[in-house]
Amino acid sequence: MTEQGTSRMEAFSDGIFAIAATLLVLEFGVSSGHKLDHELLHLWPAYLAYVTSFVTIGIIWMNHHHTVSLIGRVDRTMLFVNNLLLLTVAFLPFPTKLVGDYLRHDGEKAAALAYAATLVIMAVIHQVWWRYASRNRRLIADGVPDSALRAVDRAYAPGVPMYGAVFVLAFFSPLAAVALTFAIAAFYLPSAALFDR
Amino acid sequence: MTEQGTSRMEAFSDGIFAIAATLLVLEFGVSSGHKLDHELLHLWPAYLAYVTSFVTIGIIWMNHHHTVSLIGRVDRTMLFVNNLLLLTVAFLPFPTKLVGDYLRHDGEKAAALAYAATLVIMAVIHQVWWRYASRNRRLIADGVPDSALRAVDRAYAPGVPMYGAVFVLAFFSPLAAVALTFAIAAFYLPSAALFDR
Amino acid sequence: MTEQGTSRMEAFSDGIFAIAATLLVLEFGVSSGHKLDHELLHLWPAYLAYVTSFVTIGIIWMNHHHTVSLIGRVDRTMLFVNNLLLLTVAFLPFPTKLVGDYLRHDGEKAAALAYAATLVIMAVIHQVWWRYASRNRRLIADGVPDSALRAVDRAYAPGVPMYGAVFVLAFFSPLAAVALTFAIAAFYLPSAALFDR
Amino acid sequence: MTEQGTSRMEAFSDGIFAIAATLLVLEFGVSSGHKLDHELLHLWPAYLAYVTSFVTIGIIWMNHHHTVSLIGRVDRTMLFVNNLLLLTVAFLPFPTKLVGDYLRHDGEKAAALAYAATLVIMAVIHQVWWRYASRNRRLIADGVPDSALRAVDRAYAPGVPMYGAVFVLAFFSPLAAVALTFAIAAFYLPSAALFDR
Numbered sequence: 001m002t003e004q005g006t007s008r009m010e011a012f013s014d015g016i017f018a019i020a021a022t023l024l025v026l027e028f029g030v031s032s033g034h035k036l037d038h039e040l041l042h043l044w045p046a047y048l049a050y051v052t053s054f055v056t057i058g059i060i061w062m063n064h065h066h067t068v069s070l071i072g073r074v075d076r077t078m079l080f081v082n083n084l085l086l087l088t089v090a091f092l093p094f095p096t097k098l099v100g101d102y103l104r105h106d107g108e109k110a111a112a113l114a115y116a117a118t119l120v121i122m123a124v125i126h127q128v129w130w131r132y133a134s135r136n137r138r139l140i141a142d143g144v145p146d147s148a149l150r151a152v153d154r155a156y157a158p159g160v161p162m163y164g165a166v167f168v169l170a171f172f173s174p175l176a177a178v179a180l181t182f183a184i185a186a187f188y189l190p191s192a193a194l195f196d197r
Numbered sequence: 198m199t200e201q202g203t204s205r206m207e208a209f210s211d212g213i214f215a216i217a218a219t220l221l222v223l224e225f226g227v228s229s230g231h232k233l234d235h236e237l238l239h240l241w242p243a244y245l246a247y248v249t250s251f252v253t254i255g256i257i258w259m260n261h262h263h264t265v266s267l268i269g270r271v272d273r274t275m276l277f278v279n280n281l282l283l284l285t286v287a288f289l290p291f292p293t294k295l296v297g298d299y300l301r302h303d304g305e306k307a308a309a310l311a312y313a314a315t316l317v318i319m320a321v322i323h324q325v326w327w328r329y330a331s332r333n334r335r336l337i338a339d340g341v342p343d344s345a346l347r348a349v350d351r352a353y354a355p356g357v358p359m360y361g362a363v364f365v366l367a368f369f370s371p372l373a374a375v376a377l378t379f380a381i382a383a384f385y386l387p388s389a390a391l392f393d394r
Numbered sequence: 395m396t397e398q399g400t401s402r403m404e405a406f407s408d409g410i411f412a413i414a415a416t417l418l419v420l421e422f423g424v425s426s427g428h429k430l431d432h433e434l435l436h437l438w439p440a441y442l443a444y445v446t447s448f449v450t451i452g453i454i455w456m457n458h459h460h461t462v463s464l465i466g467r468v469d470r471t472m473l474f475v476n477n478l479l480l481l482t483v484a485f486l487p488f489p490t491k492l493v494g495d496y497l498r499h500d501g502e503k504a505a506a507l508a509y510a511a512t513l514v515i516m517a518v519i520h521q522v523w524w525r526y527a528s529r530n531r532r533l534i535a536d537g538v539p540d541s542a543l544r545a546v547d548r549a550y551a552p553g554v555p556m557y558g559a560v561f562v563l564a565f566f567s568p569l570a571a572v573a574l575t576f577a578i579a580a581f582y583l584p585s586a587a588l589f590d591r
Numbered sequence: 592m593t594e595q596g597t598s599r600m601e602a603f604s605d606g607i608f609a610i611a612a613t614l615l616v617l618e619f620g621v622s623s624g625h626k627l628d629h630e631l632l633h634l635w636p637a638y639l640a641y642v643t644s645f646v647t648i649g650i651i652w653m654n655h656h657h658t659v660s661l662i663g664r665v666d667r668t669m670l671f672v673n674n675l676l677l678l679t680v681a682f683l684p685f686p687t688k689l690v691g692d693y694l695r696h697d698g699e700k701a702a703a704l705a706y707a708a709t710l711v712i713m714a715v716i717h718q719v720w721w722r723y724a725s726r727n728r729r730l731i732a733d734g735v736p737d738s739a740l741r742a743v744d745r746a747y748a749p750g751v752p753m754y755g756a757v758f759v760l761a762f763f764s765p766l767a768a769v770a771l772t773f774a775i776a777a778f779y780l781p782s783a784a785l786f787d788r
Contacts, residue, residue: 008211008262014599015215018606021681022614023219028685036689036698040705051678058674062667065599076259083255087248090218094225098233107233114237205408205459212412220416273456280452284445287415291422295430304430311434402605402656409609417613470653477649481642484612488619492627501627508631 009074009082010065016086017061020093024053027097046100048178049115053096055185056119057089060126067152071133072141081129088122099178112174116167119181123159130156206271206279207262213283214258217290221250224294243297245375246312250293252382253316254286257323264349268330269338278326285319296375309371313364316378320356327353403468403476404459410480411455414487418447421491440494442572443509447490449579450513451483454520461546465527466535475523482516493572506568510561513575517553524550600665600673601656607677608652611684615644618688637691639769640706644687646776647710648680651717658743662724663732672720679713690769703765707758710772714750721747 028046030039064085074082095115102111133139134149162184170177225243227236261282271279292312299308330336331346359381367374422440424433458479468476489509496505527533528543556578564571619637621630655676665673686706693702724730725740753775761768 011211012215012258014602015212015606016219018603019216019219019610020222021677022607022610023222025611025614025681025684026223026617030689035701036693037701040689040701050682054678054681055674058671058677061603062670079259080255083252086218086255087251090222090251091247093222098227098237102233110232110234110237113234208408209412209455212409213416216413216416217419220419223420276456277452280449283415283452284448287419287448288444290419295424295434299430307429307431307434405605406609406652409606410613413610413613414616417616420617473653474649477646480612480649481645484616484645485641487616492621492631496627504626504628504631 006068006071006074009079010068013064013068013082013086014061016090017057017064020090021054021057021061023093024050024057024096027093027100043100045103045178048182049096049099049103052178052182052185053092056181057092059185060089060122063155064126067130067133070141070144070148070152071139072144073139075139078129078133078139081125081132085122085125085129088118088125091118092122099174103174103178108174109170112170112177113167115181116163116170116177119163120160120167123163127156127160203265203268203271206276207265210261210265210279210283211258213287214254214261217287218251218254218258220290221247221254221293224290224297240297242300242375245379246293246296246300249375249379249382250289253378254289256382257286257319260352261323264327264330267338267341267345267349268336269341270336272336275326275330275336278322278329282319282322282326285315285322288315289319296371300371300375305371306367309367309374310364312378313360313367313374316360317357317364320360324353324357400462400465400468403473404462407458407462407476407480408455410484411451411458414484415448415451415455417487418444418451418490421487421494437494439497439572442576443490443493443497446572446576446579447486450575451486453579454483454516457549458520461524461527464535464538464542464546465533466538467533469533472523472527472533475519475526479516479519479523482512482519485512486516493568497568497572502568503564506564506571507561509575510557510564510571513557514554514561517557521550521554597659597662597665600670601659604655604659604673604677605652607681608648608655611681612645612648612652614684615641615648615687618684618691634691636694636769639773640687640690640694643769643773643776644683647772648683650776651680651713654746655717658721658724661732661735661739661743662730663735664730666730669720669724669730672716672723676713676716676720679709679716682709683713690765694765694769699765700761703761703768704758706772707754707761707768710754711751711758714754718747718751 027050028043030036030043095111095118098111099115102108130152134152137149140149163181166177166180166184169180224247225240227233227240292308292315295308296312299305327349331349334346337346360378363374363377363381366377421444422437424430424437465472489505489512492505493509496502524546528546531538531543534543557575560571560574560578563574618641619634621627621634686702686709689702690706693699721743725743728735728740731740754772757768757771757775760771
């Protein structure tokens with residue numbers, strides 16, 4: 001199996017991240033029949049969902065980019081797993097729209113569960129992606145110190161449990177689940193140990 | 198006729214592939230009037246269509262990219278055929294939405310046939326694209342061994358018959374036709390002989 | 395006024411061209427209430443409009459790219475005119491959708507006129523864009539022969555009259571106007587003298 | 592905290608700018624029930640909003656790009672603030688659609704206020720973005736003269752007051768507020784002192 005450099009995987013991934021983030025805006029819509037100022041104020045769940053998903057995608061992009069910089073080559077399996085990761089990122093505008101439309105209405109639990117489930121799946125695939133690349137330094141570039149790999153291990157480790165907690169919380173309080181997702185994006189992820197080595 | 202390098206064709210093609218894959222998410226929609234959890238479970242044809250098309254586009258992008266790496270220059274005819282190929286890739290979100298909306302409902306045969314027809318046309322144009330470039334090594338870079346060209350020939354050869362089989366199958370079972378498309382994307386394409394040389 | 399290289403203008407323009415072409419697919423939609431196979435066959439104006447606009451954008455991208463390769467630097471005026479050109483390219487999905495929805499129905503003349511008017515404005519701005527760059531070799535790279543500039547002059551000259559003819563024809567036969575636009579994209583533009591120097 | 596070069600931030604930002612500008616076209620829609628020629632003429636608020644937002648995004652992209660060229664490295668805080676800036680740019684298609692749909696109808700004040708508020712927030716974040724990077728030359732590349740930084744200071748300074756004036760004006764005349772935004776994009780921004788050093 002031939003191995004290639006990472007530049008093409010990066011370019012394709014960058015495109016998907018940027019487009020998925022920008023498509024989030026299409027979730028917004030106002031229904032006629034009400035006064036517009038009233039409508040715009042009552043859209044706050046949509047604003048919350050938009051900001052949460054946009055910041056989350058931005059930070060996952062940052063992490064993806066940082067991690068790819070440690071990778072020296074890709075093989076076909078890596079490209080395939082990367083495609084699965086992008087598949088979940090590109091899917092995010094749909095559950096984001098569900099949260100924006102249904103939070104504080106009938107169906108909010110299903111919407112928050114769909115949103116959390118997407119994030120859990122994304123975190124799991126991101127873990128698989130990283131473990132495939134880093135196991136026995138399979139695809140790691142020469143010269144990258146082990147400490148840099150351990151830093152990524154530590155930074156990625158909380159992803160699945162955290163989004164799992166969001167999923168569980170959604171059963172009890174959909175709003176709290178979305179708020180926790182926002183807090184993760186605003187406070188945890190930017191401070192993650194990823195770059196601190 | 199002036200010949201050029203391939204970098205611009207690659208950049209434009211990469212953009213179209215990434216955008217088409219990301220636009221697939223716009224196929225999802227829920228109608229009001231039902232409970233959301235019920236709606237989300239009954240969207241499974243849309244999930245199946247989304248995953249199938251996303252993975253298919255991802256793999257065609259991988260193949261396109263690999264093949265372009267063998268090409269040393271492009272002429273105007275090649276750019277034109279490449280545009281036709283991109284035209285079919287960029288069209289894919291529409292039949293994908295049809296499959297997602299109509300599978301297991303009235304009209305599923307027409308939806309599956311439209312989906313399969315798009316894939317057949319895409320495979321035919323991809324063949325023309327490759328044959329134009331490789332015939333007598335017209336646009337092939339110097340130093341590429343003939344064995345690499347034969348490997349692409351072998352990898353591309355099953356495309357039209359396979360998607361032709363999907364098309365025929367759609368007359369009898371639209372669901373089986375979509376499932377076969379998924380299986381091709383999940384099992385055949387990743388294992389194709391393309392990179393094995 | 396500081397002058398810069400062309401690489402950023404190219405990257406931004408490439409993005410707009412690729413996204414505008416890919417968004418064309420969003421024009422497609424089927425209304426419920428009819429049988430899907432019947433609907434898909436009666437969408438032929440939408441297919442015609444899609445292919446025409448996609449190929450047109452692809453060729454304008456090719457021409458833009460070729461011409462930029464003759465340009466050695468950009469100034470703020472050039473960037474501004476380039477933004478106006480991109481504004482019309484990015485607008486094309488809307489009149490394309492109008493043609494797809496209205497051709498052979500009430501309103502087809504207005505739809506075809508809107509489509510033709512967009513193309514006329516695009517061709518006019520493309521002329522201004524080129525004349526600003528090439529007048530007295532203002533932004534032309536050193537070493538580009540005058541014959542290359544004359545070739546672009548000749549290739550761009552028929553744009554405005556041709557799309558002007560489409561506009562006039564739309565008053566008499568909207569279908570013929572769209573067919574002529576398709577013919578220009580399929581036959582004239584690819585054979586334009588642009589690359590033949 | 593590790594610092595990185597700016598190329599990835601630029602590539603991601605370029606993608607968001609280009610996609611947000613191109614998504615603006617999705618604001619256009621015609622309702623059935625009226626004659627199409629009548630509809631298209633009465634869409635002028637949508638045309639005005641489209642041109643205003645497209646040109647505004649184009650110029651912000653130019654300014655962003657110019658300013659990034661003065662920056663030699665980014666840190667995590669800078670990436671985070673940049674993401675917030677992109678979040679507001681990517682949001683612009685929504686208030687643009689509101690202006691297009693509501694100007695000269697009930698609700699026009701709310702639409703114009705939403706549009707102006709988005710631009711004010713964008714201008715504020717752009718100021719924060721620049722001040723974080725330039726304070727004590729924190730992220731400025733070596734060799735950039737202070738006069739270049741002062742030129743950016745002067746060019747960015749009027750942003751918040753100008754869009755603040757648009758916001759205030761929207762209370763009295765929504766149409767005048769949109770027209771002022773257009774005038775800023777067409778006359779002020781292109782002549783800004785940014786590049787004149």
